[in-house]
Amino acid sequence: MARVAVTGGSGKLGRAAVRDLVEHGWDVVNLDRAPSPDNLAPFLSIDLTDYGQVVGALTGVDDRYDRIDAVVHLAAIPAPGLQANSAIFRNNILSTYNVFAAAKVAGIDNIVWASSETVLGLPFETPPPYLPVDEEYAPRPESTYSLVKTLEETMVGELCRWNPRLKATGLRFSNVMYVEDYAAFPAFESDPTLRDWNLWSYIDARDGALAIRLGLEREGTGKEVFVIASPDTVMSTPTPELVKAHYPDLELKRPVEGHETLLSIDKARRLLGYDPRHTWRDHV
Numbered sequence: 387m388a389r390v391a392v393t394g395g396s397g398k399l400g401r402a403a404v405r406d407l408v409e410h411g412w413d414v415v416n417l418d419r420a421p422s423p424d425n426l427a428p429f430l431s432i433d434l435t436d437y438g439q440v441v442g443a444l445t446g447v448d449d450r451y452d453r454i455d456a457v458v459h460l461a462a463i464p465a466p467g468l469q470a471n472s473a474i475f476r477n478n479i480l481s482t483y484n485v486f487a488a489a490k491v492a493g494i495d496n497i498v499w500a501s502s503e504t505v506l507g508l509p510f511e512t513p514p515p516y517l518p519v520d521e522e523y524a525p526r527p528e529s530t531y532s533l534v535k536t537l538e539e540t541m542v543g544e545l546c547r548w549n550p551r552l553k554a555t556g557l558r559f560s561n562v563m564y565v566e567d568y569a570a571f572p573a574f575e576s577d578p579t580l581r582d583w584n585l586w587s588y589i590d591a592r593d594g595a596l597a598i599r600l601g602l603e604r605e606g607t608g609k610e611v612f613v614i615a616s617p618d619t620v621m622s623t624p625t626p627e628l629v630k631a632h633y634p635d636l637e638l639k640r641p642v643e644g645h646e647t648l649l650s651i652d653k654a655r656r657l658l659g660y661d662p663r664h665t666w667r668d669h670v
């Protein structure tokens with residue numbers, strides 16, 4: 387059984403990822419500062435900003451495990467504004483550097499890491515270049531949190547150049563949701579500006595976990611980044627109407643229909659076989 391270390395496995399997305407990976411036959415180790423309430427995988431308490439601890443965790447821990455085959459790196463302060471900018475910068479960039487550098491020492495060539503929809507230019511005070519937004523234009527970070535996600539994407543590209551065996555899959559997740567979050571969705575309809583900051587998108591945590599597993603299974607080497615969102619918006623208003631009302635002057639790269647997301651998941655569908663199954667509409 388292949389063993390995967392999930393950093394941030396106690397967090398919102400991490401708990402869904404650990405569950406999905408365990409259910410699909412991966413041997414999972416959860417590396418986090420805090421334990422998970424789920425207890426689905428062995429937990430190792432760690433501070434990822436301490437390089438020595440990360441090398442230790444990825445190369446083997448006494449009688450717990452002797453090797454790790456792949457890493458899912460999700461641990462981070464997960465949004466702008468939760469801590470001082472410099473604290474977000476320090477925690478997030480150092481954790482990501484340490485995970486990739488320690489993985490090299492441990493001989494691990496398969497890493498999936500969490501980037502973010504924010505690199506697409508959220509909250510879109512400057513409108514995006516076109517719709518649906520995708521991976522084809524350069525990142526436009528508008529916060530320190532997003533700046534770090536952008537720097538990480540650049541850094542990983544260079545690390546792949548240094549190590550041609552490395553396969554690094556960056557997932558630009560939309561806003562992560564659990565089923566219990568969906569009760570709040572109908573209220574968005576009365577005020578579309580409540581959610582226009584990310585083009586009314588979201589990602590069901592279970593489909594986020596699916597994308598992570600598909601990223602681990604992806605063929606090939608090198609860096610690839612993917613936008614990962616649920617297939618629909620948070621709105622009842624059809625997407626063409628939202629575009630017409632809020633972005634009448636923006637180029638449409640391709641026609642949109644129904645309630646489809648304006649965060650293009652076409653690349654993930656094409657290259658990962660990502661086929662999200664969950665929508666808030668089944669739960670409200």
Ligand SMILES: NC(=O)c1ccc[n+]([C@@H]2O[C@H](COP(=O)([O-])OP(=O)(O)OC[C@H]3O[C@@H](n4cnc5c(N)ncnc54)[C@H](O)[C@@H]3O)[C@@H](O)[C@H]2O)c1
Pocket residue numbers: 393394395396397398399400417418419420432433434435459460461462463464465477481500501502503558559560561562
């Ligand atoms: N939640 C979202 O809407 C969202 C959207 C896009 C991207 N992301 C990204 O997805 C990832 C997971 O987000 P989440 O919502 O599950 O966050 P979360 O805060 O629920 O979980 C993050 C986990 O990382 C751990 N952690 C943070 N820094 C650590 C450190 N230095 N050492 C050890 N553990 C540390 C925390 O203890 C926590 O359990 C993050 O990288 C985040 O930036 C999240």
